[in-house]
Amino acid sequence: MLFFNTMGIIETIKEIAREEGLEEGLEKGLEISLRKSEQNLHAKEKTVVINLIQKLGLSDKEVATITDVSIAFVQNVRKELENS
Numbered sequence: 001m002l003f004f005n006t007m008g009i010i011e012t013i014k015e016i017a018r019e020e021g022l023e024e025g026l027e028k029g030l031e032i033s034l035r036k037s038e039q040n041l042h043a044k045e046k047t048v049v050i051n052l053i054q055k056l057g058l059s060d061k062e063v064a065t066i067t068d069v070s071i072a073f074v075q076n077v078r079k080e081l082e083n084s
Contacts, residue, residue: 045069049077 045067052063053074060074067074 045073046077049074050081053078053081 048067049063049069052058052066058066060071060078063069063074064071
């Protein structure tokens, strides 16, 4: 008669599922953290661009060169400033 230790199998399956869940949770947490970091960086870039436009009166090309952002980004920020 063949005897299987079903408790060991069930516990092993539960442990595997738990580890997979932890791994998935870590991945989602990292994705969320990365998104927030990107949003913070974007906000800081925007603040610097605004300051260069308002305080120094630099052109779009000058601001883009100094901040290493696209001219389109600077133009969008400038439009937002003009519309506010």
